[in-house]
Amino acid sequence: MSTPRSFGDVWASMAERLAPVVGPREAEGIVRAVREDVFQEKSDADVPTAEEHALLDEIMNRLLAGEPVQYVTGWAPFYGYMLEVTPDVLIPRPETEELVYEVLHHPAFAKKRGVRVLDVGTGSGCIAVALARERPDWTVHAIDLSEKALDVARRNAGRLGVDVAFRQMDVRDEAGWTALPEFDLIVSNPPYIAPSERDQLDAHVLEHEPATALFV
Structure with missing residues (x-):
């Protein structure tokens, strides 16, 4: 330049x-x-x-x-908050903001206090942190397979002053599930792209975002 x-x-x-x-x-x-x-x-x-x-x-x-x-x-906006992001986490999408909105405004939970929430595959912590910020009376847990992703999520929770219980866990681990408490609601933005669709992704997504967060 x-x-x-x-x-x-x-x-x-x-x-x-x-x-x-x-x-x-x-x-x-x-x-x-x-x-x-x-x-x-x-x-x-x-x-x-x-x-x-x-x-x-x-x-x-x-x-x-x-x-x-x-x-x-190193930053991405999500639901009115700025979150730290690194190549260890998926970049938060606007569609995931819609998920947070739907949870917060769902008739079963909108006016209910003390809701116990689990965010599966938390990544940057965007869902868990946003829910905890918007509803401090809720109890929010979050799990992810990647310890590096959890490090990012913990920093986001700490910087935004929310209490989220993070845990490293493989969702296929039955023992891990039995160790968790009961929840009223489980939310997730899991990997959803089939390996056969790999060539349809934009290069900047395929080459830079974590494959474990993209592919089923």
Whole structure:
């Protein structure tokens, strides 16, 4: 990347370089995410330091290589909250926000206190953390096979100040299930893609997101 005069020049240059790859609208969204999640304290008139230019070069190279912007910035929005994400977890999807909404507004649970919830395959913890934030009177547990994913989920819960009981567990482990308490509700966004559909995925998903979170 050349060395523009200001951050405003940086954003214009970044959008221009990304547009042929992802399209103008997507390029604008990516640039907005980098601005807000990494350089939120910088105005368009500020001039990047040498260290900031180096970081911008790294970011640009990763984006041009097809890495999702959420992994590049380390953050993803979900249900009004910002969650840490790493390549160890699936990037939260808007469709999963709809699941959280449906749970919170379901007639059986909307006005019920003390609901006991289990999130299976929690990943980043997006479902569990959002439910715990929205309903602090509920008891939320979450399990995942990946300890690295659980580390991310625990950090998200801690940063957002919610109490979620995380546990490393293989859902195929019968002994693990017997060790869990009883629940009123089990929620999940499990792997749902058949291996035969692998070639239908976008390259940036296939090459960067964890296969264990994608494929059945």
